[in-house]
Amino acid sequence: MAQSTDNTAHLDPYEALGLSKTATQAEIKKAYRKLVRTSHPDINPDDAGAEARFVQISAAYDLLKDPDTRARFDAGEIDASGQEKPQRQYYRDYAQNQRSTRDSAGFEGMDPDDIFAQMFRQRSGGAQQGHGFSARGRDVGYTLEVPFLDAARGGSAHISLPGEGQIDLKIPVGLRDGQTLRLRGKGGEGFGGGPRGDAQVKIHIQPHPLFRREDDTILLTLPITLDEAILGAKVTVPTIHGDVALTIPKGSSSGKVLRLRGRGVERKGQAGDQLVELRIVLPKTVDDKLAACIEEWAKTNTENPREAMLKGVPR
Incomplete structure (x- = not known):
């Protein structure tokens, strides 16, 4: 990794930022901010070349961000590596001069447009200082199927990770489909001594x-x-927490929904409900006695449950 850092640091800084030598300081800063957003390893965990590009971009910006240092490079007084990077000494001198302003005002005295980029560069672990790139390892994605009741009530599961063996995974109460659980420090190895990523x-x-x-x-x-x-009737109904008694009102139709309060999924100390939809199931065999009873009943019952439905359709 250290070898890769040295190689990228000596590339032409204008080429690294995609600029010509006539670029203004504002154009240099704008190009750097754009590239750092798209090239940082944390943003591109699946791109093996992202860290090398980030080192190259950081080194180029270090050289060109200050007009005096840039002028020395353009005049041939220093090479692309900065000759022991004297621009870092300039930055320390500048930091000492500006310390009182920063100490008293937080980000005051610092270009607000450059705060985002500076945060990324600090997270790079010193790559721009030429001491080898250091960064957090990449996050690695996995999928796991969890039984319905474990997801609703909570539980535990096991997952096998490369190089880690079988890991115990706690299933929180109320886990939802598509939700992601994070195992910290179980992802890819860090770069240059950086911490491991997550699973x-x-x-x-x-x-x-x-x-x-x-x-x-x-x-x-x-x-x-x-x-x-x-x-x-009063019947026994299964819930995710066990069986309970449910009263079915007299004259219930298929499709009627009854509510069991507090028998749903508990989340943040409050449980949802269970909704029970009734479905009438006729006996497999309709005997003569049942048929005769229904025929006799139908003689005096003329109610048509489809009447309102039929009125709503134009003919």
């Missing part, structure tokens, strides 16, 4: 045969018999 584990929640979920609400379709729908 980012994207969660895919497995479907459940009974339950569905919308935010913190649990949805369940509950089959009921014809007599339970007509006469009403």
Whole structure:
């Protein structure tokens, strides 16, 4: 890595910034700010050449940002490496002269437009000082399937990471599909002694045969018999926290939704609800007694549940 830093530091600084020698100081600063945003290794974790480009850009800007140092380079008095980088001494002298201003006013005395770029350069771990590039390792992405109930109620899982073996992963209560869990320091190795990156584990929640979920609400379709729908009943209903009793009102139709408060997903100390949609299921075999009963009942019942629907369609 140190060899790569030395090679990039000696490239022509104008070429590194994509400028000609006639560029103004404002154009140099603008080019640097643009490039540092697109070339920093943290922004390009999948680009193996990003750190080398960042070193090259930083070294070029160090040389050209000060008009006096730039003039010495243009006159041939110093080379692209800066000849022991005398511009750093200039910067220290300048920093001493401006220390009182910075100490008393935070960023005051510093070009506000350059604050963003300066923060990136500080995070580079001293690459512009010519002592070898140092940076945090790249984050590495993984995916993990989690059972529905573990995601809703919380639990634990295991994930195997390269070079780490099996890692225990805590599943927080109310974990959502597509959410990412971060394992700090379990990502790519750092550069030049920098810290390791993180492992980012994207969660895919497995479907459940009974339950569905919308935010913190649990949805369940509950089959009921014809007599339970007509006469009403008290039945046992599964929830993610265990079975509970549910009263079915007399005369319930398919599609009716009943609410079980506090039986949904708990998040931030507050639990959602469970919604139970009723679905009438007829017996597999309709015997003569049931058929005769319905026929007799239909003689006196003329209500048509589709009447309003049919009126709404023009003919």
